[in-house]
Amino acid sequence: MQNVRVVLIGLGNLGRRFCEMVAAKQPLLAERYGLRLTLVGAADSRGAAYDPGGLDLRKVSEIKLGGATIADYSGVGQPGWGAVALVRAAEADVLLDASPVNLSDGAEPALTCIRTAMNKGWHVITSNKGPLVMAFRELHELAREKNVAFRYDGTVAGGLPALNVGCRDLRGAQLSRLEAVPNLVTGYVMDMLAEGTSWQDATAKARAEGVLEADASWDLDGWDAAAKLVILANAVLGCDAKLEDVERAGISGVTPAKLAAARARGEQYRLLACADLQDDGTYKLSAVPTSLASSHPLGRLGRKQMGVVYTTDIYGTITFIIDEPNPVPSSATMLRDLLDIYVDDSTSLVI
Amino acid sequence: MQNVRVVLIGLGNLGRRFCEMVAAKQPLLAERYGLRLTLVGAADSRGAAYDPGGLDLRKVSEIKLGGATIADYSGVGQPGWGAVALVRAAEADVLLDASPVNLSDGAEPALTCIRTAMNKGWHVITSNKGPLVMAFRELHELAREKNVAFRYDGTVAGGLPALNVGCRDLRGAQLSRLEAVPNLVTGYVMDMLAEGTSWQDATAKARAEGVLEADASWDLDGWDAAAKLVILANAVLGCDAKLEDVERAGISGVTPAKLAAARARGEQYRLLACADLQDDGTYKLSAVPTSLASSHPLGRLGRKQMGVVYTTDIYGTITFIIDEPNPVPSSATMLRDLLDIYVDDSTSLVI
Numbered sequence: 001m002q003n004v005r006v007v008l009i010g011l012g013n014l015g016r017r018f019c020e021m022v023a024a025k026q027p028l029l030a031e032r033y034g035l036r037l038t039l040v041g042a043a044d045s046r047g048a049a050y051d052p053g054g055l056d057l058r059k060v061s062e063i064k065l066g067g068a069t070i071a072d073y074s075g076v077g078q079p080g081w082g083a084v085a086l087v088r089a090a091e092a093d094v095l096l097d098a099s100p101v102n103l104s105d106g107a108e109p110a111l112t113c114i115r116t117a118m119n120k121g122w123h124v125i126t127s128n129k130g131p132l133v134m135a136f137r138e139l140h141e142l143a144r145e146k147n148v149a150f151r152y153d154g155t156v157a158g159g160l161p162a163l164n165v166g167c168r169d170l171r172g173a174q175l176s177r178l179e180a181v182p183n184l185v186t187g188y189v190m191d192m193l194a195e196g197t198s199w200q201d202a203t204a205k206a207r208a209e210g211v212l213e214a215d216a217s218w219d220l221d222g223w224d225a226a227a228k229l230v231i232l233a234n235a236v237l238g239c240d241a242k243l244e245d246v247e248r249a250g251i252s253g254v255t256p257a258k259l260a261a262a263r264a265r266g267e268q269y270r271l272l273a274c275a276d277l278q279d280d281g282t283y284k285l286s287a288v289p290t291s292l293a294s295s296h297p298l299g300r301l302g303r304k305q306m307g308v309v310y311t312t313d314i315y316g317t318i319t320f321i322i323d324e325p326n327p328v329p330s331s332a333t334m335l336r337d338l339l340d341i342y343v344d345d346s347t348s349l350v351i
Numbered sequence: 352m353q354n355v356r357v358v359l360i361g362l363g364n365l366g367r368r369f370c371e372m373v374a375a376k377q378p379l380l381a382e383r384y385g386l387r388l389t390l391v392g393a394a395d396s397r398g399a400a401y402d403p404g405g406l407d408l409r410k411v412s413e414i415k416l417g418g419a420t421i422a423d424y425s426g427v428g429q430p431g432w433g434a435v436a437l438v439r440a441a442e443a444d445v446l447l448d449a450s451p452v453n454l455s456d457g458a459e460p461a462l463t464c465i466r467t468a469m470n471k472g473w474h475v476i477t478s479n480k481g482p483l484v485m486a487f488r489e490l491h492e493l494a495r496e497k498n499v500a501f502r503y504d505g506t507v508a509g510g511l512p513a514l515n516v517g518c519r520d521l522r523g524a525q526l527s528r529l530e531a532v533p534n535l536v537t538g539y540v541m542d543m544l545a546e547g548t549s550w551q552d553a554t555a556k557a558r559a560e561g562v563l564e565a566d567a568s569w570d571l572d573g574w575d576a577a578a579k580l581v582i583l584a585n586a587v588l589g590c591d592a593k594l595e596d597v598e599r600a601g602i603s604g605v606t607p608a609k610l611a612a613a614r615a616r617g618e619q620y621r622l623l624a625c626a627d628l629q630d631d632g633t634y635k636l637s638a639v640p641t642s643l644a645s646s647h648p649l650g651r652l653g654r655k656q657m658g659v660v661y662t663t664d665i666y667g668t669i670t671f672i673i674d675e676p677n678p679v680p681s682s683a684t685m686l687r688d689l690l691d692i693y694v695d696d697s698t699s700l701v702i
Contacts, residue, residue, distance in 0.1 A: 021665060025523055033522075153520075159666045161520035169504075169512035171384075171690040172376055172683070297672065314372060315510045315687070316680035319672045321648065329667035332523070336666070339522040 001034055004342060005052075005092040007041040007122075009083040009113055010099030014127055014154075015042075016064040017331040018098060023057035025335070033343050041090045043083040047071025050078075050090055083109045087116045094341070096334050097126035101218065101227070103243075107134040118142045118150070125337040127154040127330065129227045133243055136234045151337035156228045157182045159329020160322040161336070162308040166236030170315055175237060177311040178275040178283075181298050182228040184324075185211045185219045186251050186271040188303045190289065194259035194269070199252070221250035222271060225287040229273035232308075237275055237283055246273075247286040254289045262291040268299060352385055355693060356403075356443040358392040358473075360434040360464055361450030365478055365505075366393075367415040368682040369449060374408035376686070384694050392441045394434040398422025401429075401441055434460045438467045445692070447685050448477035452569065452578070454594075458485040469493045469501070476688040478505040478681065480578040484594055487585045502688035507579045508533045510680020511673040512687065513659040517587030521666055526588060528662040529626040529634075532649045533579040535675075536562045536570045537602050537622040539654045541640065545610035545620070550603070572601035573622060576638040580624035583659075588626055588634055597624075598637040605640045613642040619650060 008015055022029075022037050029035045038054040046069035049055060055073065063072055071079035087095060095117035099110045107130030114124050114131050124143070126132070131139060132152055143150035156162045157180060166178075181187065185206050192202035203220070206212035218224050226246040233239040254269060262269055272290035275283040292299035297319040298307045307321040322329065359366055373380075373388050380386045389405040397420035400406060406424065414423055422430035438446060446468035450461045458481030465475050465482050475494070477483070482490060483503055494501035507513045508531060517529075532538065536557050543553035554571070557563035569575050577597040584590040605620060613620055623641035626634040643650035648670040649658045658672040673680065 025665075028525075029523065160669065161516060164520050165512060165516060168691065168696070169515050169687055171694060172380065172686045174379075314376075314679055314683040315673075316676065317674040318511065319670075319674075321670045321672075322666075323668040323670075325667065328665055332665040335523045336520055340519065343522060345519065 001030060001036055002342065003036045003038055004094060004338070005038050005040045006094045006096055006338075007087060007090050007092045007117075008039060008096045008098060009043045009086070009110070010097060010128070011042060011044040011060070011064050011070055012098070012100060013327045014331040014334070015096075015098035016061050017328055018096070018334050019057040019061045021328070021332060021335060023061070033339060035339075035342055037338070040092050041086050042070050043081070043086045044070050047077060047079040048081040048083065048086040049073040049076045050086060051076045052091060084112050084116065087113045087120075092122055094123045094125060094338060096338075097124065097128050097131070098331070098334065099128050101128060101130045103130055103133065107131045111135060114139060115142065118146045118148050121146055121148060123149040123151075123341050125151045125334050127152065127334055129155045129224075129231060132231050132234075133227045136231070137240065149341045151340065152231070153337050154330050154333025155231050156180070157306045157308055158184075158322055158324045159333055160306060160308060160320050162232065162320060163235050164340075165318070165320065166232065166308075166310060170236070170310060170312055173312040173314050175275075175310055175312050176277045177309075178232060178237065179298065179309040180229065180232060180273040181270045181301055181307050182273055183219060183225045183271055184304065184306060186222075186225070186289070187269075187301060189220070190251055190254060190259055190269045191303060193254070193256050194263045196256070220252060222248045222287045225271045225273045229275065229285055229287050232273070233275050233283060233285055239275075239283055241285060245285055247284075247288065249288040251289050258291075266294050267291045268294070268301070270298065270301060272298070352381060352387055353693065354387045354389055355445060355689070356389050356391045357445045357447055357689075358438060358441050358443045358468075359390060359447045359449060360394045360437070360461070361448060361479070362393060362395040362411070362415050362421055363449070363451060364678045365682040365685070366447075366449035367412050368679055369447070369685050370408040370412045372679065372683060372686060374412070384690060386690075386693055388689070391443050392437050393421050394432070394437045395421050398428060398430040399432040399434065399437040400424040400427045401437060402427045403442065435463050435467065438464045443473055445474045445476060445689060447689075448475065448479050448482070449682070449685065450479050452479060452481045454481055454484065458482045462486060465490060466493065469497045469499050472497060472499060474500040474692050475502070476685050477503045478685055480506045480575075480582060483582050483585075484578045487582070488591065500692045502691065503582070504688050505681050505684025506582050507531070508657045508659055509535075509673055509675045510684055511657060511659060511671050513583065513671060514586050515691075516669070516671065517583065517659075517661060521587070521661060521663055524663040524665050526626075526661055526663050527628045528660075529583060529588065530649065530660040531579065531583060531624040532621045532652055532658050533624055534570060534576045534622055535655065535657060537573075537576070537640070538620075538652060540571070541602055541605060541610055541620045542654060544605075544607050545614045547607070568601075571603060573599045573638045576622045576624045580626065580636055580638050583624070584626050584634060584636055590626075590634055592636060596636055598635075598639065600639040602640050609642075617645050618642045619645070619652070621649065621652060623649070
């Protein structure tokens with residue numbers, strides 16, 4: 001039985017669910033893969049806890065569900081102890097970064113945590129787009145130099161293995177086009193607008209359901225979709241793209257009249273992230289609201305569905321769609337990444 | 352630059368196209384992955400050729416397009432030399448098996464070729480369902496014992512990475528249901544029948560277009576779909592299934608009246624391969640013509656499309672669809688498997 005010591009920063013929706021999932025899955029992980037995950041450290045925005053013997057995953061989840069901070073974890077919780085200090089102090093094998101995107105602050109503290117972890121020889125798994133958008137190449141080079149794994153399959157389209165497929169299963173291909181509908185809330189709001197709901201009511205409803213974050217601009221103005229496209233383009237297409245390279249438009253400019261007209265034509269608006277191969281060999285990147293015909297591979301997505309389409313020279317056109325009724329699949333991507341690092345499939349891929 | 356020596360058995364649609372593809376892709380493979388593929392040996396049903404210095408990939412393709420045999424390859428071709436003898440005699444790193452399914456003959460010569468190659472320490476990539484249906488566990492155990500890779504991503508749904516995703520990206524999950532439309536010609540024929548074409552005309556048209564093989568029963572009676580389901584179930588679900596474990600029905604029993612009625616309801620028949628988790632923890636396997644509502648993830652497949660749906664506990668419901676206008680994606684799966692063996696992604700997956 002291999003014991004994997006994990007430090008988790010970020011205990012919001014994803015981090016907390018990850019703890020619950022691993023608690024429930026430990027017997028299966030032991031039986032199927034001979035692995036045991038031990039959460040030795042965890043941090044939220046108010047403090048941290050560290051126990052080399054392992055924190056109780058269910059207790060961590062209960063603390064967070066009760067609205068408290070991990071600093072309240074009895075015995076080992078420390079108020080005011082930050083994520084960076086925890087990563088510096090801990091002994092572990094893997095950093096799991098489930099902290100929220102924070103571009104205004106230079107993607108901190110995630111970026112420093114990731115650099116610190118890699119320098120200590122830890123593998124790094126992040127579900128946070130911030131460090132990737134800010135320092136994609138630097139972090140990959142550091143991972144290579146330190147010979148540690150760096151994975152982030154959950155940053156692009158929830159639980160859809162869009163990056164894994166794009167990077168691994170399309171090897172040897174040339175992509176002429178990459179399309180994605182990687183953001184749920186913009187589709188949801190536009191669907192409501194098309195049905196006659198007002199902007200205020202639609203966004204209020206999305207906020208009440210917890211699908212629209214406090215910083216609504218990140219989703220509604222297309223930043224989230226643009227960031228995901230940057231990650232896809234850099235990882236799958238070999239680009240060296242930044243956020244400012246993406247032609248970006250939010251959904252507030254799409255009038256109810258346009259939305260209703262699209263629907264009357266049997267079409268549906270989605271915030272489409274797109275990379276298009278140009279004659280000069282570069283990719284044109286855009287994330288703009290687009291009316292999709294029902295015959296488009298992503299033209300009939302429901303409100304809980306995201307999708308990616310890869311148009312390739314030798315693997316045909318491949319469409320992936322995920323139905324993600326809750327944030328569980330997004331948090332499960334960290335388990336996917338972790339198992340991908342630790343499960344040896346050098347002979348065959350059979351489970 | 353790493354040189355990979357390959358022996359290819361089977362030079363039909365897939366094998367020949369693989370040669371053409373690799374010839375065209377050599378510069379990209381060298382630049383992107385530091386790899387060079389050398390075809391040292393090849394066999395078809397009439398003979399074989401072996402040249403440790405490498406056969407000319409374009410010349411092999413031309414010979415086959417001209418209707419001749421690889422035995423005619425000048426200098427090194429040998430009429431009557433069989434695939435097994437070639438594999439025994441050759442020095443190589445990888446066996447590529449693109450030979451046709453031949454269950455009536457115990458999946459030979461592919462099965463013996465694969466065993467021989469593994470025993471010689473070669474990696475094995477097969478696009479042939481036969482050896483997998485006949486000897487799934489045995490071949491996996493042999494690969495593990497010999498520490499060689501055994502891959503077969505192209506056996507299930509053309510160019511769709513259904514097995515790779517199922518085995519790798521769903522690690523840690525429990526699947527409650529696996530559905531696939533893995534066979535093109537049955538959908539094509541049923542669509543024609545629904546439009547009023549007679550059985551004879553529909554099958555004749557499919558045969559004329561080269562999508563229906565000489566042994567029409569393999570496709571039309573559901574054997575192909577059942578074999579693909581057996582491979583999926585064994586690889587992704589950990590079953591130990593055989594062909595006879597699949598409840599199977601061909602498409603000849605679906606009357607034109609049924610097909611037309613389904614169409615009138617907005618539905619569409621496809622030969623659906625399905626694995627359903629039972630209360631006792633086993634999977635019920637079936638491959639039967641099924642009328643799919645347009646809301647079903649595979650309910651609107653075109654005649655050149657195949658798809659797979661994984662319903663999971665922690666990764667949501669994931670649907671993959673491939674648009675495969677010709678056999679190129681199916682033959683490209685052998686390149687995908689080969690690159691997966693040789694490209695080192697121990698740190699990150701970026702291309």
